[in-house]
Amino acid sequence: MSCAADYAPQLRARGFRMTPQRMAILHVLRHSGAHLSPADVYKQARRELPGLTEPTVYRTLEFLAENGLARPAYSGSGHLTYEIAGDDHHHVICRVCGSEIEVEHTMLESLYRKLETASGYRSIDSHVTFFGICPKCQK
């Protein structure tokens, strides 16, 4: 779990604090590597920190997302999930079986520049999930 402590300076620099709760949650995200629902995070992080409560999990995940340490993403069923922030990428989820692949951010880069020019909006950089039908399910 020491790895999660690495994030402390980042938080402190912005006036936030590193706490056992945040450590446990970061640790779970870091070692799972996948998309986790708040309930998943709660169940796993609780094993390291039995006193952890659900409201704290929800608040912490939102906090981590706002500060760029976690990345929110919508699951196939429309629910919010989180993963540890890392390489910038997006997802394509199969509408039929739910299988999921990653798409490099570079594929969207030019679209974002086009959108900024057309709309006048700036800093468009959201994480996006697309839905389609995977090769298997196309049968």
Added chain:
Amino acid sequence: MSCAADYAPQLRARGFRMTPQRMAILHVLRHSGAHLSPADVYKQARRELPGLTEPTVYRTLEFLAENGLARPAYSGSGHLTYEIAGDDHHHVICRVCGSEIEVEHTMLESLYRKLETASGYRSIDSHVTFFGICPKCQK
């Protein structure tokens, strides 16, 4: 409310039924034209159909989305909202003030074809919401 009855043949052709509940909900979506949360839809549709219940609203919105009559979209706060299906378009929402503009689907068309080629997935056509900072908030 007669306008909502126009959708009946579409549903019947697929073995589904048109009901007063679906009519009321379609009517609300149709005349608001904006993004509505399930709670908004419930409040408004209830005025036309007092017996309407919340679970029905949730189920109906999901049903309409699955059948292409409504379009789901995520609001700035991450909650699911719906609008009537119409011209295909996407949204850019301002991270600061929440203001929102539409983007023609044609802008994304080429990206979708690119994604299909790169991923092997087919029929990628999801409605997408981007986040950025609007001209006003760029000050």
Added chain:
DNA sequence: GACGTTATTGTAAAAACTTGCAATAAGGAG
């Protein structure tokens, strides 16, 4: 029009998520 099939609804209860507030503890200052 009446009948039967079965999609759809309401009910009731559970699960998931959010909020306000008092108590706690992280970490900078002395």
Added chain:
DNA sequence: CTCCTTATTGCAAGTTTTTACAATAACGTC
């Protein structure tokens, strides 16, 4: 190391969303 400030947590209660299942009603068929 101790004190102080205030970010953060846990608690408790609220709101929102989902689920299971029996009752209802749409609509094709006779």
